[in-house]
Amino acid sequence: MMPTQTQLLLRTLLFWAVPLLLLALPLVTNAYVQFIANSIVIFALVALGFNFVIGNLGQLAFANTALFGLGAYGSAILVNSFGLPWIVSIPLAGVAGAAGGFLASAAALRGIRLYYLAIITLAFGELMRWLYVHGKSVTGGTDGMGLPAQSLFGFSLTDDRAKFYIFLVVAVLLFKATLNILRSRVGRSVMAVRENEVATASLGIPTARIIVFAFMWSGFVVGCAGALFALHTSYVFPESFGMLHLIVSFAMVLVGGLGSVIGAVLGAAALTILPEYLRSFPGMEELFFGLIVIAVLLALPDGLASLLRKLSPIFVERYYRE
Amino acid sequence: MLMQLTISGISQGAIYALIALSLTVVYRSTTIVNFGHGDFVMAGAFLSYVLVVLLGVAFVPAAMLAVVAMFLLGLAFSRGLVRPIRGGPHIGFALMCISAGYVFRGIARIVWGREVLPMPRVFDINPIFIGDLIITGDAIFILSTTAIMLAVFFGVLALTDIGKMVQAVYQSARGAQLIGINVDRFNDFTWGIGAALGAIGGILIAPISLLHPDLGASFLIKGFAAMTLGGFGSLYGAVLGALILGLSEQYAGAYIDSALIDITAYLVIVLVLFLRPHGLFGRKAIVKV
Numbered sequence: 001m002m003p004t005q006t007q008l009l010l011r012t013l014l015f016w017a018v019p020l021l022l023l024a025l026p027l028v029t030n031a032y033v034q035f036i037a038n039s040i041v042i043f044a045l046v047a048l049g050f051n052f053v054i055g056n057l058g059q060l061a062f063a064n065t066a067l068f069g070l071g072a073y074g075s076a077i078l079v080n081s082f083g084l085p086w087i088v089s090i091p092l093a094g095v096a097g098a099a100g101g102f103l104a105s106a107a108a109l110r111g112i113r114l115y116y117l118a119i120i121t122l123a124f125g126e127l128m129r130w131l132y133v134h135g136k137s138v139t140g141g142t143d144g145m146g147l148p149a150q151s152l153f154g155f156s157l158t159d160d161r162a163k164f165y166i167f168l169v170v171a172v173l174l175f176k177a178t179l180n181i182l183r184s185r186v187g188r189s190v191m192a193v194r195e196n197e198v199a200t201a202s203l204g205i206p207t208a209r210i211i212v213f214a215f216m217w218s219g220f221v222v223g224c225a226g227a228l229f230a231l232h233t234s235y236v237f238p239e240s241f242g243m244l245h246l247i248v249s250f251a252m253v254l255v256g257g258l259g260s261v262i263g264a265v266l267g268a269a270a271l272t273i274l275p276e277y278l279r280s281f282p283g284m285e286e287l288f289f290g291l292i293v294i295a296v297l298l299a300l301p302d303g304l305a306s307l308l309r310k311l312s313p314i315f316v317e318r319y320y321r322e
Numbered sequence: 323m324l325m326q327l328t329i330s331g332i333s334q335g336a337i338y339a340l341i342a343l344s345l346t347v348v349y350r351s352t353t354i355v356n357f358g359h360g361d362f363v364m365a366g367a368f369l370s371y372v373l374v375v376l377l378g379v380a381f382v383p384a385a386m387l388a389v390v391a392m393f394l395l396g397l398a399f400s401r402g403l404v405r406p407i408r409g410g411p412h413i414g415f416a417l418m419c420i421s422a423g424y425v426f427r428g429i430a431r432i433v434w435g436r437e438v439l440p441m442p443r444v445f446d447i448n449p450i451f452i453g454d455l456i457i458t459g460d461a462i463f464i465l466s467t468t469a470i471m472l473a474v475f476f477g478v479l480a481l482t483d484i485g486k487m488v489q490a491v492y493q494s495a496r497g498a499q500l501i502g503i504n505v506d507r508f509n510d511f512t513w514g515i516g517a518a519l520g521a522i523g524g525i526l527i528a529p530i531s532l533l534h535p536d537l538g539a540s541f542l543i544k545g546f547a548a549m550t551l552g553g554f555g556s557l558y559g560a561v562l563g564a565l566i567l568g569l570s571e572q573y574a575g576a577y578i579d580s581a582l583i584d585i586t587a588y589l590v591i592v593l594v595l596f597l598r599p600h601g602l603f604g605r606k607a608i609v610k611v
Contacts, residue, residue, distance in 0.1 A: 060416050107595050115355045115554070116595055118416070119546045122357075123588040126543060130585055243539060247424045250417060258411070282435055283535070287428025293421035297407055297414055 004313075011314045019172045026161035034160040040272045041167040042228045045174055047252040047264035049097075049221030052178065054250075055259030056187075057214040058194030060114070063104040063121035064249050066128035067219045069241030070100045071226020076145050076236045077138060086150040086157070090170060090227040097223020098216040100128070105215035109208050113197075117211075125246075132238040144237020147230050157231065167228050174221050179261060181217060182319045190214045191259075191319070247289040254296045257303025260317055266304040325455050327572045333461040335568020336468035337523050341541055342548035342560035343475070344519035350492045350555055351512040354404070354415045358423025359520055359545060360538030365426045366392045366521025367528040367537065368434075371441055385525045389518045396517025400510040423538060430535035439533040460530045467526060471519070472561065479557070488512075540587075547587035550594045553601030563602065 025037060050064040074096035078089040104124040108117055132139050139145065150157040157163055181187045189210045192200040201207045230236050248271065256267025271292070278284040296303060308315040341363055348356050356362070366388055373384035399422055407414045447459030479485035490498040491508055499505050523541070531537075548567050552559025567590060575583035582589075594601060 054413060058411065058413065060413050107592075110596060110599065112595055112599055114412075116550070116599065118355075118357075119550065119591060120595055122546070123543065123591045126539070127585065127588050134581070243427075243536065247421065250420065254417065258413070281432070283428045283431030283433075285428070286424045286431065290421040290424030290428060293417055294403060294425070297410075297418055297421075298403070301407070301410055301414065 007312075007314050014314065015176075019168055022168055023165070026164055029161075031160060034164060036272060036276065038160055038164050038167055038232055040269050041164070041171050042225050042232055043248075043252060043268035043272055044265045045171055045225035045228070046222055046249055047256060047268045048175060048178055048261065049218045049225065050249045051253045051256070051259065051261070051264050052190075052218040052221065053214055054253060055257075055263075056182065056194065057190050057211060058259075059211065059214070060118040061104070061121040061215070061218075062118065062125050062246060063100065063215070064125075064218070064222060065241050065243075065245045066104070066125040067097045067100045067222040068226045068229070068245065068249075069128060069132060069236075069238075070219075071097045071223030072230040072236045072241070073132065073139055073145075073226075074223065075227035075230040076147050079147055079150075079230075080145060081138070085152075086147070086227070086231055087152055087166070090224050093227035093230075094220040094224040097219035097221075097226065099219070100124075100223070101215035101217070101219025102212060104219075105212045108211040108215075111208070129238060129241065132241070140237070142238060144235060147234045147236070149234075150231060163231060167232075170224060170228060174224060175261065178217070178221065182261070186210070186213065188320060194259075244285060244289075247286065247293070251289045251293050251296075254293050255303055257305030258301075260303060260305035262308060262315060262317065263303050263305035266308075270304065323576070327576050328569065329455070329457055329461060331569035331572035332565060333464045333568070334571065335565035336464055337527050338544045338548050338568055339561045339564035340468060340471065340519055340523035340526070341545040342552070342564045343472075343557065344516040344523070345545045345549055346555060346557055346560045347519065348512055348516035349549075350557070351488065352400075352404075352509050354419070356419045356516065357416050357542070358419035358421070358426075358538075359516070360540070360542030361423030361426040362392065362396070362517050362538075363520040363524040363541045364430065364533075364535065364538040365395070365524070366517075367441075367524030367533055368430050369521070370525045370528060371439060371533055375439075375442065385522075388525060389521050392521035393514040393518040397510050397514035399517070400513035404513070405506060405510075427535050427538065434535065437534075441528040441533060443529060464526050464530075467522070471522060475519075476557070543587045543591070547590045549601075550591050551601055553603035556601070556603040559601060559603035 026034060029037060046064070046068055049067070050061075053059055053061045053064075071093040075086065075089040075093040078084045078092055079086050084092075104121045105117065107120050112120065133142055135141075152166070155162060157166070182191075189200065189205045189207075190213070192203075192205065193207050193210050197207050200210075229240070233240070252267035252271050253264070254267070255270055256263025256265070271289070275285055275288055278288055300306065305315065305317075341359070345356060345359050348354060369388035369391055370381075370385050373379040373387055374381055379387070403418050403422065404415060407418060447462050449459055450457040450462065479488060487498070487503055487508060490501070490503060491505055495505050498508075524537075544564075544567065548564035549560050550563070551566060552561070552563025567587060570590070571583050571586045574586050
């Protein structure tokens, strides 16, 4: 069922109402809840970026963790070694992520697809982690590197509440941008490649370049999220970008719904809050996220977003007109 | 020096061969690449550890038990988790395999925590000395076991009806179904074989390395590197690719830089896919419009 004109208006209102209401959130939270809320905003961006490749483009990829790490390390290095203010490092971290996305997917230009491309992204991710650990002089090796306290226009950015507002603004910008891309010619091409690449190519769309573009945009979003993460934890070290992060991002995208922008938020929210209890038991998190993905694949393949769609056509995500 | 490196390269390569072969077997009949296979291998190694160290079973029966258990696990995985999501997007299979792998890894970590476990030396085969050359007992054991497994494997494929069924399902699943092969059940069986072969690789490597829950990731990459090098989907290519990978790791580690051993597999993947994407023996994929 297509949403009517009124419902479309309602949807636009809803899109802006959510972040506006969230502006009031820091007034009612305690420090711990605020920290979790900040994590959710960051992971919503991670899921959004990852979803762009595995959901919208439909290409299996493992580079997400590496791109997140590139953003976080990029931001920390720019602040520490080059003395840039953190806020300036956000878009630059995005660019670093996009460059990583380009490297991970450049093989697509050579005609490499599907499993081969997935394996290349896997290799790329592992190589990046090897680099974090062995590039000691720049990355701090296994010890990682800290981020000094930051401020913006004289306001200190050490409090989680202050950080929240910046995270929210960045998130809204990136969500809006992603939605606009999806609605554009390029975005529709990305989804057309998912449905049938050969047919898409026959329409004169350069599918290889579309694939690389999708990886780069994904890298940009995830890279920016990495910069936020660097400030959020004020410390980056290799373990944050390890194997656990990979299954967490897969699980968030799947629980929310493959290819759904709303799903990215839902998945991030659900899976940031739930496993907080498991953190202290080694192995429990891996088991939990593994089982969650299996359960979703079997029982709710279109994720939480599909439940919302059943509730109201406002939540139907379609990026083309009849 | 060169001969010594060659021998250790071949014995490493033999283990990679089992892993690459088990990945290829599943890929050929189901077109699914098991992205969780490294953890299946790890699970096989851990099972043998449990049986030998914690329950005191002798090594050979323990290894056999572990292989049978992994065969059943592979079968159950295919029957219970892969079959129900057929018809969904292809990405679903990959995610199913990955998550199953994480479940194994989580269980292993819950049981063993962050410890790294040394497997006791189970075999006392005397090393053979040929001039300066030393062939260790482990190498003899690994090479002979792998050789036997490969002979049985390729023998069954070439000489029996099962081999013909494998060929039929690989060429056309629907065609195979038409002539009365139960493709679903056949695929379950293939998953079992894949898991069992991978487990043998894990069990062989356990006594010469340390066991830890994250072992799987590197196995997976080595298996992929061997497959990519030999040509995705080619059985002989997987074995040969694995041997070449094992050798190049040793040579690169000795003659260039020892840190290279860790990343040779990645470099092989990237180089092969850029220079010769269909590998040494793979067929060039042709996209029909």
